[in-house]
Amino acid sequence: MELVLATNNKNKVKEMKAMLGKYFPDILSMGEAGLQIEIEETGSTFAENAYIKACAVCEKTGKPALADDSGLRVDFLCGEPGIYSARYAGVEQNDAKNIEKLLEKMKGVPQEARTADFTTTLCLCFPDGRVLYTEGNTSGRILTEKRGENGFGYDPVFFSFDLQKSFAEATESEKNAVSHRGRALQKMVSLLEE
Ligand code: ITT
Numbered sequence: 001m002e003l004v005l006a007t008n009n010k011n012k013v014k015e016m017k018a019m020l021g022k023y024f025p026d027i028l029s030m031g032e033a034g035l036q037i038e039i040e041e042t043g044s045t046f047a048e049n050a051y052i053k054a055c056a057v058c059e060k061t062g063k064p065a066l067a068d069d070s071g072l073r074v075d076f077l078c079g080e081p082g083i084y085s086a087r088y089a090g091v092e093q094n095d096a097k098n099i100e101k102l103l104e105k106m107k108g109v110p111q112e113a114r115t116a117d118f119t120t121t122l123c124l125c126f127p128d129g130r131v132l133y134t135e136g137n138t139s140g141r142i143l144t145e146k147r148g149e150n151g152f153g154y155d156p157v158f159f160s161f162d163l164q165k166s167f168a169e170a171t172e173s174e175k176n177a178v179s180h181r182g183r184a185l186q187k188m189v190s191l192l193e194e
Pocket of ligand 1: 006007009012043068069070071072085093098123152153154155167179181182
């Protein structure tokens, strides 16, 4: 089965290809499918936004399309930045500024109150109208400064309880084994196998 990844985030493409490669030999990024579009995320939940992205790419390519809508939810900030994680500091996709804003808001907050989780909702839309959803979560806490060079987004300030290090200190396969995206993808593969 051919599959188009409905995302403009190159880091997501890299992680998703690494995890899905053995199940889908024909995985295409949007660029590889000849598609260059920005999709406006007008939903108010991860699931709505994932559906908007997957559905748009499926309609335009005529192929099954898989979208990931994800974000960081910090307990002390009542779930912020949540669905606004990519544009937390106001500018789309500026990881450094997003982290700066988060660390500023968490200044002085004690370690035990710095808990957070990453969440992903995946939506897979088929040309015949079928739609599948899965979700994945992973828990940790927000560090007081960046640690590690790998990954993307908030990885340098997210201390994973599973790995006992920041996601940016983990290798790609270590992160994928416990991450929100990895867990949601494992569930999607199981659903497809059923
Ligand atoms: P697409 O909508 O094109 O897929 P995007 O980056 O805008 O790309 P989202 O709207 O789902 O995607 O926003 C997700 C943001 O949440 C992302 O930009 C990061 O800031 C953060 N994020 C999601 N998964 C992450 C991960 O594994 N590690 C670190 N940060 C992550």
